[in-house]
Amino acid sequence: MAQNERRFVREGNSYYLDGQFDKAEELYQKAANENSSSYESAFNVGNARYRQEKYGDAASAYKSLIKSQTDPKKLAECYYNLGNSQLGSCMQMVEQQKLDGAIAMADSALVSYKNSIINDPRNQQTKYNYLYTKKLIEALKQQQQQQQQNQDQNQNQDQNQDQNQDKDNQNKEPDADGDGIPDRVEQGDNPSQPRDTDNDGIPDYKDNDSDNDGIPDSKEAGDDPKNPKDTDGDGMPDYRDTDSNNNGIPDSEEARAISPEDAERILEAINKADAETQKKVKEEDSKSKVKHDKQW
Numbered sequence: 593m594a595q596n597e598r599r600f601v602r603e604g605n606s607y608y609l610d611g612q613f614d615k616a617e618e619l620y621q622k623a624a625n626e627n628s629s630s631y632e633s634a635f636n637v638g639n640a641r642y643r644q645e646k647y648g649d650a651a652s653a654y655k656s657l658i659k660s661q662t663d664p665k666k667l668a669e670c671y672y673n674l675g676n677s678q679l680g681s682c683m684q685m686v687e688q689q690k691l692d693g694a695i696a697m698a699d700s701a702l703v704s705y706k707n708s709i710i711n712d713p714r715n716q717q718t719k720y721n722y723l724y725t726k727k728l729i730e731a732l733k734q735q736q737q738q739q740q741q742n743q744d745q746n747q748n749q750d751q752n753q754d755q756n757q758d759k760d761n762q763n764k765e766p767d768a769d770g771d772g773i774p775d776r777v778e779q780g781d782n783p784s785q786p787r788d789t790d791n792d793g794i795p796d797y798k799d800n801d802s803d804n805d806g807i808p809d810s811k812e813a814g815d816d817p818k819n820p821k822d823t824d825g826d827g828m829p830d831y832r833d834t835d836s837n838n839n840g841i842p843d844s845e846e847a848r849a850i851s852p853e854d855a856e857r858i859l860e861a862i863n864k865a866d867a868e869t870q871k872k873v874k875e876e877d878s879k880s881k882v883k884h885d886k887q888w
Contacts, residue, residue, distance in 0.1 A: 597626040601633060608636070613643035631657065631666060638673060647680035668712035675704035675721060682728075691736045698729045752815055765818075768798050771809040772817030773831065778802065789832045796832070803834050805843040812836065812843075 604619035617640035623633035638653030654674040661667050678701035685694035705722040709715065753772065765774040778797035780787035786795035790804035802809050812830040814821030820829035824838035836843050 597623045613640045616640040642677055647677045651677040664711040668708045671704045671708035672718050675701040695732050698725055701725050769800050771800055773813050773820055803832050805834050807843055
C-alpha cells in the first residue's frame with residue numbers, strides 16, 4: 593500500500609508540474625485512498641483542485657486536513673491555502689455581481705489567514721494576504737453601499753415619476769413607447785424622418801432605449817420627460833448620450849455594480865503572484881513533494 597501511495601504521488605507530481613491538474617488530482621486522490629492518514633496526499637488533492645479553480649472543493653480538502661492536524665507548521669499551510677481558496681470563491685462571486693456572498697467569503701478568508709499567522713507568525717506572505725483581504729473587504733463594502741444608493745435613487749425616481757403621472761395625464765401628448773418623453777421630442781425636427789439615435793432601425797419615439805446603453809429612456813429622461821435631463825450640458829439629452837456625465841466611462845459600464853474589467857484586474861493581481869510561485873515549483877525536481885506549494 594505504501595509503495596502504491598508513493599507511486600501515485602510521484603505520478604501526480606509529474607502531471608501537476610506539467611499543468612495537467614485534473615489528472616494530478618485523480619492520482620493524488622488514489623494515493624489518499626491507499627493511505628487515508630497521508631497528509632501529503634490529501635494536501636496535494638486540495639492544491640490540484642485549487643489550480644482547476646474548484647475553490648469550494650479545495651476548501652473542503654483543507655478543512656478536513658485541519659481537523660486532523662496538530663503540528664503548527666502543517667496547520668499554517670492548511671489555513672493559508674484555505675484562505676486562498678476562499679478568496680478565489682470571493683472573486684468568482686464578484687464576477688457574478690454577488691457582493692453579499694463575496695464579502696462573506698472574504699471575511700472567511702481573513703479568518704483563515706489569521707489562523708495561519710497564529711501558527712506561523714514569521715510568514716510574511718500570509719501577512720500580506722491578510723492585509724490585502726482587509727482592503728478588498730473595505731472596497732467591496734463601499735461598492736455595495738454605492739450600489740444600494742443607486743438602487744434607492746432609482747426607486748425615488750420611479751416614485752417621482754408615479755406621482756407626476758397624474759399631472760402628465762391631464763395634458764398628455766402622444767408617447768408611442770411609453771417612456772414619458774413625448775413623440776414630438778424624440779422624433780426630432782423632421783417628424784417625417786424621425787430620429788434613430790442608435791441606428792437600430794427603430795426610431796427613438798418607438799425605442800425604449802434610444803442610445804442602446806442598457807438604461808431605459810424613462811430613467812434617463814429625469815423628472816421632467818418633456819424636457820429630458822442633460823447631465824453634462826452638452827446639448828445631448830441623457831437618453832441619447834452614451835456618456836451622460838462626460839467622464840469617459842460609457843453609461844453602460846457605470847450601470848453595473850462592478851465591471852468585468854475591475855473584477856479581472858483583481859484576479860490578475862492574484863494570478864501574477866501565483867504564476868511566480870508556479871515557476872519556482874517547476875524548477876524543482878519533479879519527484880519533490882508538492883505539499884509546500886503556495887497558491888498566491
